[in-house]
Amino acid sequence: MRLERGIISSSQLTFLVAGYVQGSVMVVAITNIITKQYTWLVVLSGLAASIPLAMVYIALARKFPGKDLIQINRIVYGPYLGKLVSALYIWFFCSIAGFMLTYVGEIIKYYMMPETPKYAICILFACICAWTVRNGIEVLARTSVIFVMIIIFVILITFFLLLKDMQLTNFLPFFDLSLKDFIQGTHVMLTLPFSEIVVFLMVMPYVNKGVEAKKSVILGLIIGGVSILIDTVRNTAVLGVTSTIMVSPSIESVRLIDLAEIITRLEMLVITLLLIAMFIKVSVMYYGSVLGIARLFNLRSYRPLVLPIGSIIVSLSILSFTYLAQNVGFATGTGPFFTLTFEFSPVITLLIAKIRKLPK
């Protein structure tokens, strides 16, 4: 039974995944304190490690065509355990949406409007996401096409404008990273931007030709990963060792653009980029959780649930962290394990499905 009337084509899926991964283009800077100048290396290794995981998700979606994650859980784990696992997944989606929302609120509050209370920004942002989610996935996929172009354009422009301020010596020495830091960095990078595409298991049933999904998702993942890589390389090259102390190196490095005193103060571009990219991310997570609840309770349509779930997500976002350092501490300490359990479970689901020879 289709909960959603829209259909997205596979190229729209590519852009949706790319925009979703690019949503974390500024959040990945939290690993700077761990990996110092090697963040680009950790981005690459995280991307490489997440591709097999993405293939597992696609294989699972292919095994159960037309069914989303909740239904798959029900088939594989049985009615009662399946409901429990699905409820945990919905809790996961709501939490991540809340974390992203609080990050957006923090950055905009600190950099643009210091006196505005954070909840006002979060509520307004969530209203826009709610409106988009209410209109369905097709709207979101279509807008993400344009947004991804804008994001790539802005990232490339800021990269080229900062070429004269870059110092390649900021990347030396190569390979002075301890193994523990490398593994921690890769873990954070794997779970934070790249493998959150587990939410696309909810979106898969509405993709036009399910068999082409493999190419689209991997391509989208790579586009998003390369954007994050360019951004990270730019930050490390320009800021060097000072990027480890900064809250948001992307904004600070773009602040240094000063071309003949005419092209200055471009950090507004980067903040707009944050808004657009995070919008896609929060909307998709929001959509996943609303769809999940509707499927869990066997409803006919998910639309009435959008506003209450949105309010719960906003409350969660204000509740979770009081200031940004807590967010960063959680995201680098306990967060990777929390997200990894949910992102790794589809592997277990696939194994069990193979063993039980489902679907019959």
Place this chain on the structure above:
Amino acid sequence: MKNRMGFILEIIICFMLILPISGCWSRHELNSLSFVVGVGLDKAEKPGEIQLTTQVVKPGELKSASAKNKSSGSGGNGTNAYWNIKRTGYVASKIIRDFSHESSHRLYFPHNQVLIIERKLAEEGIQKYIDTFIRDNETRFNVLIVVSEDRANEVLDVSPELEKLPAINIAKLVETQNVTSESPTVRLIDFIRRLMNKTTAPIAPLIRVTSDGNEKTVEVFGTAVFKHDKLVGELNKRETRGLLWVINKVKGGMIDVAVPSGDGTVSLEIMRAKSKMTPVIQDDTILIKLDIKAEGIINSQSGSEDITSPVHVASLEKELSAEIRKEIIAALKTAKDLNSDIFGFGESIYWKYPSEWKKLKMKWDEVFPDIEVALNIDTTLRSTGNISAPAVPAKE
């Protein structure tokens, strides 16, 4: 029924949408802000206190003020386009807030051009004073940092000849130094990057107020050398150029060499310079190899001999290399005397030998004075200007 309800709801939503669009929570109207263009930090009388001077633009007076005015005189001939506010206190951020006791407008920092620190204050360590300029959201990282020999509020009071605002004058002055390359241009982010490094010493240009009779002007005259965040010494103009040769920041300059055959001096203008630093560690001795390539042109000669033959040009190039070598060795000597690594030797060792670096950085203070430097200078003179032989009667 549904249509009417939906209609009313739409009207209500439209009205509610007007509220956030019209203005935001943190709005600051333009005429309630005063733009800060320069900040100065001085030592105040009480120990531990600093005096903060901010130079604020008076936009209304910008048009009417002429460039040359007597400042802070009671009843001068014109009005200044700026206002210097001074306050004392213990912590910079509190003083900035205290300015609201005196100024009717809120200070707005994003247009700040220059951060001037008095020499006596810099000798005590400035990390605790500049933290607010790094951490606060409004102050930007490409503000220029300058150390002044005299008190900062005097420097900010000197009416410049070519500009209307002293702070902008100082900022442009520091940036124009690459014509002679005798003073570095240091932004706050460059300063912080050196500060955060364990071994590299931060540098900043040095300025002072010189008075020529009744006229006062601001002059840049060298580099201030820090160790961690305390000022320990200075480099004069010649040594500064030596430093800039090594850290690859020479962009121009004029060097005088004596003609080998004894017929006057020749001025050579540097067009381009590039330097490369390679550390070599061999059995506990550290050798730094410096490769410097410079390109120059002949700018003027005081003799009447024709020096543009290849033999002469080759000997001029040798003289130029010798001159550059002298400058660099002078800078090296002063740096070793002050025991602060302004060249970044430590960093280059870290880049190439990270494992040895871990052992070296603990005792860097003992290791640095023993570092040997091997110089390899390669100069090329590309052109002789508009004329080849000097404008003198041809020799018989």
Place this chain on the structure above:
Amino acid sequence: MAVIFLLTIAFVAIGLFEIPALVRNKHWRELAVFSVFFVLAFILALLQAADVKIPSPVKGMEYLFKDILKLSYY
């Protein structure tokens, strides 16, 4: 007080927006689930507006992962 008042108006507006359509189409199941989440969201928002200290779920997760399972980097 003003915030609580605004919150109530907002939630009443949400209700007015959604409930008539559900009742008219006799989607009782949807109405039930909607009401549950609506009440939950309302209570959560009210508690936050009234500055009641609600324990953050993040702390619960940190406790679970750090202390019980000992799975954490810090």
